[in-house]
Amino acid sequence: MEPKHAFVALNLVEHLGPVRLRQLLQHFAGPAEILRASRDQLLAVHGIGPEVADAIASWESTVDLEAELRRIRDYGCRIVIAEEAEYPPLLREIYDPPVVLYVRGELTEADRNAIAIVGSRETTNYGNEVARKLAYQLAYTGVTVVSGGARGIDTAAHQGALSAKGRTVVVLGTGINRVFPPENADLFERVAASGAVITQFPFNRPADKQSFPIRNRIVAGMTLGTVVVEANLTSGAMITANFATDYGRQVFAVPGRIDSPRSKGCHDLLKKGARLCEGIDDILPEFEYLFPPPNRPASPAETGVLPALEIAMPEQRILSVLDHEGQTVDELIRASGLPASAANVALFALEMKRLVRQLPGRLYARNR
Numbered sequence: 001m002e003p004k005h006a007f008v009a010l011n012l013v014e015h016l017g018p019v020r021l022r023q024l025l026q027h028f029a030g031p032a033e034i035l036r037a038s039r040d041q042l043l044a045v046h047g048i049g050p051e052v053a054d055a056i057a058s059w060e061s062t063v064d065l066e067a068e069l070r071r072i073r074d075y076g077c078r079i080v081i082a083e084e085a086e087y088p089p090l091l092r093e094i095y096d097p098p099v100v101l102y103v104r105g106e107l108t109e110a111d112r113n114a115i116a117i118v119g120s121r122e123t124t125n126y127g128n129e130v131a132r133k134l135a136y137q138l139a140y141t142g143v144t145v146v147s148g149g150a151r152g153i154d155t156a157a158h159q160g161a162l163s164a165k166g167r168t169v170v171v172l173g174t175g176i177n178r179v180f181p182p183e184n185a186d187l188f189e190r191v192a193a194s195g196a197v198i199t200q201f202p203f204n205r206p207a208d209k210q211s212f213p214i215r216n217r218i219v220a221g222m223t224l225g226t227v228v229v230e231a232n233l234t235s236g237a238m239i240t241a242n243f244a245t246d247y248g249r250q251v252f253a254v255p256g257r258i259d260s261p262r263s264k265g266c267h268d269l270l271k272k273g274a275r276l277c278e279g280i281d282d283i284l285p286e287f288e289y290l291f292p293p294p295n296r297p298a299s300p301a302e303t304g305v306l307p308a309l310e311i312a313m314p315e316q317r318i319l320s321v322l323d324h325e326g327q328t329v330d331e332l333i334r335a336s337g338l339p340a341s342a343a344n345v346a347l348f349a350l351e352m353k354r355l356v357r358q359l360p361g362r363l364y365a366r367n368r
Contacts, residue, residue: 004100005069006031007081011099012063012202014055018096023047035059071203077104077176088114088222094247098200098218102176105196110167114144115283116219116244118237119153119229120262125362127153127230127262130254132160132348134227137280139166144195146171146223148215149188151181153229153237162190163349169222172199173215174207216240224287225250227277231265238265241274250286252277311353314338314346319366322356326363 001009010021010031021034027045028034034042034056042053055062072079080086080101089112091097101107117135119127131153135145139161147154149170161168170191172178176199179185188197200218201211216236220226220243228251231237241251253274256263270276277283311319314336321327321335333343347364350356357367 001032001035003031003083004079004081005065006035007100008068008072008079008202009035009059009063009065010056011200012065012068013059014062015052016055018099020047020052021099022096068202071177072102075104075177075203077102079103080107088112090114090224091218091222094217094221096217097221101198101200102202103196103198104176105192105194107169107196107198108167110142111144111169111196111222113142113287114146114169114223116146116223116226116240117153117157117229118147118216118219118226118231118240120231120235120237120265121150121152121154122262123152123156123230124256124260124262126256127254128156129348131156131229132163134229134254134277134280134283135160135168136164136166138283139164139168141280141284142166143284144169146219148173148212148219148236148240149180149184149191149197150236151184153231155184155187157229158187158191159345160348162187162194163345165194167195169195170197171215171218171222172197172201173211175199175201175203175205177203178206180207212236213239217243220244220249221247223249225252225283227252227254227283228266228269228274229254230256230262232261233264233268235265238269241269250275252283254278311355312346312349314342315350315355318343318346318350319355322364322366324366326359326361326365328363332364 024034024045039053039057042048042056080103082092082097086107115138117131135157139145144167145157145161146169147157149172158168168191170188174180191197216239220240226241226244228237228241244251251274253266253269254277256266317336317338318332333340355367356364359365
């Protein structure tokens with residue numbers, strides 16, 4: 001059996017996680033040897049109890065490996081294991097790296113320089129705008145933006161990176177064939193086309209309370225640092241930040257209103273020593289060794305100029321109805337005929353391209 005196929009089988013075995021697998025690999029020559037081992041041989045390994053030994057020894061009666069390999073081929077994704085160069089190097093360093101990664105798209109050398117942007121699913125306009133702008137600017141400088149693909153801050157972060165034509169990675173808390181939330185199906189397709197959608201879970205695994213913390217450790221583990229934009233005290237983003245701290249990675253927190261529950265998590269992180277984040281100039285200096293001044297492209301904050309990008313059709317429709325005095329978002333939606341979500345994304349992209357400016361009162365105007 002090929003080692004990669006053996007790892008897929010082991011990933012499907014009940015009760016066998018990355019830590020126990022590492023103990024087994026220290027005892028046996030490889031993953032195929034683990035699958036061939038007897039119950040008694042498995043019990044001889046430190047940390048392997050009867051439940052795990054029984055599950056591995058009887059794996060052929062509970063795991064349909066051929067069906068899983070067929071699903072991988074038919075779906076157009078592939079498996080990446082820790083021994084391969086494509087596997088995120090920072091992820092190898094954590095205590096319990098995933099046995100396998102299911103990957104749609106490409107993981108590249110550029111993803112070594114990755115930052116996570118995470119936050120609440122229930123967000124404010126402020127939180128969404130901050131997440132999009134931070135992601136846009138990080139992606140423009142060549143940083144890969146990693147998040148969990150959830151509603152709210154995660155979605156805004158992926159959208160911002162895509163608007164900058166940069167790289168972004170979605171880490172799923174489900175099987176790779178599951179779209180959760182369902183409205184992000186198109187977003188995940190766009191990410192896979194220019195970045196990657198990854199998960200450690202086998203096909204058809206639904207989202208549940210256990211899968212999201214498991215997902216969050218990958219988000220923190222494959223990145224240099226984690227930025228929390230908006231989060232209450234019980235948010236999953238706080239779990240991601242805690243993982244980042246445990247892994248010795250930098251944690252950044254964006255401040256918010258002192259009377260907003262969605263700011264409580266960020267403010268708690270700041271009290272505990274997280275770095276205050278008001279923009280990418282608070283993030284990049286922490287990793288200056290990765291972006292030495294002679295080689296690092298100047299950030300938008302340094303130059304005040306963003307790269308010239310093509311104007312997408314929704315952006316053209318907004319520009320065609322936008323004046324220099326200021327209009328509300330609702331007025332622009334009616335005049336352009338765009339759905340509200342498309343209009344908001346177009347306005348954000350135009351603002352980042354310096355073609356549109358936001359005025360007090362959430363009014364938008366063309367730059368002169």
